[in-house]
Amino acid sequence: MSDGLSEDGSDINQEDEDVMTPAELIAKLEEAWLNEKFSPELLENKSEVVECVMEQLTHMEANLQRVKKGDAKASIHRMEIDRIRYVLSSYLRSRLQKIEKYFPHVLEKEKSREMGDASLLSPEEFAFAKEYYANTETYLKAMALKRMPPNLQTIDMLKAVPEPCLDSFVFLRVKERQENILVEPETDDQREYVVDLEEGSQHLMRYRTIAPLVSTGAVQLI
């Protein structure tokens, strides 16, 4: 990292300031994108990855500004940028959708978080969630609640908005072998049993059972 600053990026390839290569960074973003798309609840934010990708994109775009029009390489670079930008915005959009859907629970979880724990929301998302909460509340009050009898004029958002259903089924692929995953029975006359998840195998099971494995990156939702 020390000598990376000596020249001002004359070569596009000179951005390996992190331990991660740009290609690995993009792979991380795609992982986060698919996990976020398929998990029923909001996952931990990956603002580090998002920021690094943004940096890569702006850097590349700045370089492209200097290239003259009609350059064959530039058009290929632009196509790649567009693809990455699509993944990035689709990822952020699916997070916003979940925040809008579950905002009281998201904020509640953020509030009860221990100091030092990784934050669920990025600062921008947190601001968005708070604002969304306030706006929804004001709207409900203005449109309906103030016309209700006095004893019915309060609303508990936590009860009014359904929680994410962690018992949903998800499809997943195993990246690191896991042993003794407990599968809870569907009905009372079945018994619980354990399965081993082999590396590379694919499964269909409840999100609740494997939720911790998603956040450690041991399994990938598909």
Next chain:
Amino acid sequence: MDPSEVEFIAEKEVVQIIPNFSLDKIYLIGGDLGPFNPGLPVSVPVWLALNLKQRQKCSIVPPEWMDIDKLEEMRELERKEDAFTPVPSPYYMELTKLLLNHSSDNIPKADEIRTLVKDIWDTRIAKLRLSADSFINQQEAHAKLDNLTLMEINTIRAFLLDSLNCMYKLRSNLQPGSTKGQFSDY
């Protein structure tokens, strides 16, 4: 997930092309490509191959498995076995569609390949429906889905997952004294 998004992911797969132009190495964010020399095969992601093909700047070398004999063998095996057989590429359906639609002049016997892949797909989807049916009938809580591709999972995802959730809600409401029974919807 939208099928076009699965296709988007499949476009990251690498194919060989034979360019008819020359260009130095390109340093993309996702890795280096090239150099390109006329007549010399080079590996590129499918999205780039299709773009160059559309601009008539290259011909695409079909992947090794896109071959009548190999696909016929696969179709027979797929019909014989009860379980899903391993596929030659995790994106076999998407790649077949993309390559045949945009570059059929570079692929020998394109129409027969299309039919064969469609046959394999149909057999597999029929199996998938059957196993989804028995999964629900036996009220299983876990299923192993090896050898299924993303596109195949995606075709039953919305329907299967929603039905399972619905059944779960109905069942947990039936069980007396269950705390999980308090599902509220909009």
